[in-house]
Amino acid sequence: MYSVNKKTNSGTRSGVLVLSIDGVAVFAAGTGQDSHVQEKLGTLWKNRDLRPLPAMFTLKGTSEPITVLSFAAAATGCFVLYRHDGGDPLYEFVSSVDFSADILRHFVTDPYEAITVVDHEARVRYMSPVHEKFFGIQRGDASGADVNTIIENSRLAAVLRSGKTEVGQIQTMRGKSRVVSRTPITNPEGQIVGAIGQVMFKSPAAVETLSAEIKRLRQEINFYERELPRMREAGPGLEFIIGQSEAVRKLKERIEKVAPLDVSVLLVGESGVGKDLVAHAIHQLSRRRIKDMVLVNAAAIPGNLVEAELFGYDGGAFTGAEKRGRTGKFEEADHTTLFLDEIGDMPLDIQVKVLRTLQDGSFQRVGSSTQRRSDFRLISASNRDFQRMLASNDFRLDLFYRISAVTIRVPPLRERLEDVPLLATAFLERFMRRHQIQDKYFGPGVIEYLQSLPWPGNIRQLQHTIERAVIFSERNEISCDDCDVPLELGTGIVLEGIDDPFSDDHTTPPSSGRPVAVRKAKAQVETDMILDALRRFEGNKKKAAEYLGISRSHLYKKLSELDPGL
Numbered sequence: 001m002y003s004v005n006k007k008t009n010s011g012t013r014s015g016v017l018v019l020s021i022d023g024v025a026v027f028a029a030g031t032g033q034d035s036h037v038q039e040k041l042g043t044l045w046k047n048r049d050l051r052p053l054p055a056m057f058t059l060k061g062t063s064e065p066i067t068v069l070s071f072a073a074a075a076t077g078c079f080v081l082y083r084h085d086g087g088d089p090l091y092e093f094v095s096s097v098d099f100s101a102d103i104l105r106h107f108v109t110d111p112y113e114a115i116t117v118v119d120h121e122a123r124v125r126y127m128s129p130v131h132e133k134f135f136g137i138q139r140g141d142a143s144g145a146d147v148n149t150i151i152e153n154s155r156l157a158a159v160l161r162s163g164k165t166e167v168g169q170i171q172t173m174r175g176k177s178r179v180v181s182r183t184p185i186t187n188p189e190g191q192i193v194g195a196i197g198q199v200m201f202k203s204p205a206a207v208e209t210l211s212a213e214i215k216r217l218r219q220e221i222n223f224y225e226r227e228l229p230r231m232r233e234a235g236p237g238l239e240f241i242i243g244q245s246e247a248v249r250k251l252k253e254r255i256e257k258v259a260p261l262d263v264s265v266l267l268v269g270e271s272g273v274g275k276d277l278v279a280h281a282i283h284q285l286s287r288r289r290i291k292d293m294v295l296v297n298a299a300a301i302p303g304n305l306v307e308a309e310l311f312g313y314d315g316g317a318f319t320g321a322e323k324r325g326r327t328g329k330f331e332e333a334d335h336t337t338l339f340l341d342e343i344g345d346m347p348l349d350i351q352v353k354v355l356r357t358l359q360d361g362s363f364q365r366v367g368s369s370t371q372r373r374s375d376f377r378l379i380s381a382s383n384r385d386f387q388r389m390l391a392s393n394d395f396r397l398d399l400f401y402r403i404s405a406v407t408i409r410v411p412p413l414r415e416r417l418e419d420v421p422l423l424a425t426a427f428l429e430r431f432m433r434r435h436q437i438q439d440k441y442f443g444p445g446v447i448e449y450l451q452s453l454p455w456p457g458n459i460r461q462l463q464h465t466i467e468r469a470v471i472f473s474e475r476n477e478i479s480c481d482d483c484d485v486p487l488e489l490g491t492g493i494v495l496e497g498i499d500d501p502f503s504d505d506h507t508t509p510p511s512s513g514r515p516v517a518v519r520k521a522k523a524q525v526e527t528d529m530i531l532d533a534l535r536r537f538e539g540n541k542k543k544a545a546e547y548l549g550i551s552r553s554h555l556y557k558k559l560s561e562l563d564p565g566l
């Protein structure tokens with residue numbers, strides 16, 4: 001199997017060294033005669049009590065690394081040595097793994113490994129017990145027989161001739177289909193000495209399932225490969241803005257018009273109407289879409305950090321700052337869009353600095369005097385009332401002009417209630433997918449009921465309502481009760497005799513598909529509003545009635561209905 005002192009053109013490649021108990025060489029051949037090798041192995045051998053010698057290791061520090069197989073007896077150490085590229089993996093395996101026989105036994109007897117080994121004449125040399133059992137053969141009876149007389153449809157002889165491996169072939173044997181592999185075996189000289197036939201899967205069905213799964217995954221990959229460039233291009237573009245109402249149609253038109261122009265856009269509208277979505281759509285339809293939009297939520301940054309967040313800072317600019325300094329959002333937004341959300345919440349002192357940057361694109365990091373520049377397109381959004389803030393000097397007029405080259409108002413949901421069916425259905429599907437819930441659907445009258453509500457929390461509130469219903473409805477059919485809107489529905493409800501403060505045209509919402517629930521919700525909101533007004537004006541009914549926009553007598557009537565004791 002292994003020849004000692006094998007010589008090649010490059011000199012002695014291998015050898016043997018036998019050491020006495022004291023590390024003295026008692027026999028040496030080939031590489032084993034090298035004094036350097038003897039000295040190194042002698043040291044290792046003498047220290048074997050401290051550091052036991054592994055069965056196989058590499059001897060370093062010689063002219064070439066040498067692989068050593070060690071066979072230690074009580075009194076002598078025997079080492080077989082060879083240069084790294086001169087070994088035989090089987091010899092190494094058998095020498096260094098003392099349970100190598102168990103591993104081989106496992107391969108030939110494992111109940112799941114049905115194998116047949118043939119020699120170069122296609123005569124059976126070995127058949128694993130499980131394979132013998134399958135063919136109804138007594139142990140060893142097939143040995144020496146032509147494989148074709150034992151295994152029907154065998155192609156082992158063909159594989160011996162072709163020298164080519166066959167993997168995953170279906171072979172029918174004894175009326176059963178099996179998925180098999182056939183492998184020719186060569187010796188180190190490259191001659192085919194035999195072949196192994198092996199059952200890979202017991203039935204093609206298992207392979208079919210696997211292949212169907214692979215096919216499905218391939219299709220999925222193909223889909224994403226096709227879609228990815230488009231999705232990258234489009235991002236959350238216009239198609240993510242659900243709705244076919246006139247209001248949404250106009251909104252989309254405006255987005256498409258303004259997106260390619262490199263002007264500042266201010267998005268106004270109540271909370272939850274979709275300003276964020278609109279900002280993304282504008283960015284995606286602009287030439288700056290190549291780089292991701294940079295987002296800043298002015299309301300979410302603590303006042304003392306707004307400046308550092310926006311302009312960045314130099315190392316050690318303030319306590320707690322990162323040592324190497326940090327890039328600010330303006331700098332990050334170079335060549336892309338900067339989305340300043342909740343700009344109405346920006347402190348006045350920061351407004352001045354932001355204005356300066358907006359005027360010429362230049363800024364300084366906190367703690368630095370170097371002027372930097374950034375070329376960004378600004379989109380800002382706020383649900384605040386700018387008229388009021390400008391009047392009370394809470395927002396700088398010059399900044400307002402800068403940020404609002406174009407202002408887009410995103411309409412509240414109550415102005416486009418005809419979009420509710422589309423939105424509700426899309427959210428139903430989205431949340432069923434997200435929560436892995438199946439087969440939920442809206443029962444009769446639910447969509448009409450949803451359309452009858454004024455949605456002061458807008459689309460975000462509708463979304464939450466549907467999500468709650470998907471999760472908590474006990475039956476597959478989602479009922480109006482499942483969609484009950486929480487009490488904090490609050491101020492948006494149009495009260496009898498009270499103008500809806502949000503509505504432009506004061507149209508009443510479409511008639512309810514579920515009058516009782518609507519009435520209940522209205523009554524609750526009415527009560528809340530009335531009590532809130534009374535608290536605000538410390539029980540002064542005249543002022544409360546004025547505030548609510550109803551007559552005093554109407555307020556008294558309402559109070560008597562609520563609680564005669566009030």
Ligand SMILES: Nc1ncnc2c1ncn2[C@@H]1O[C@H](COP(=O)(O)OP(=O)(O)OP(=O)(O)O)[C@@H](O)[C@H]1O
Pocket residue numbers: 240241242243269270271272273274275276277278341382383423459460463
């Ligand atoms: N037309 C729409 N189609 C589908 N989803 C929408 C639509 N409009 C808004 N949404 C969804 O409603 C939620 C709230 O929208 P968004 O955050 O854009 O509102 P916003 O106006 O920015 O609110 P805020 O002023 O509170 O920041 C988001 O999950 C958004 O995806």
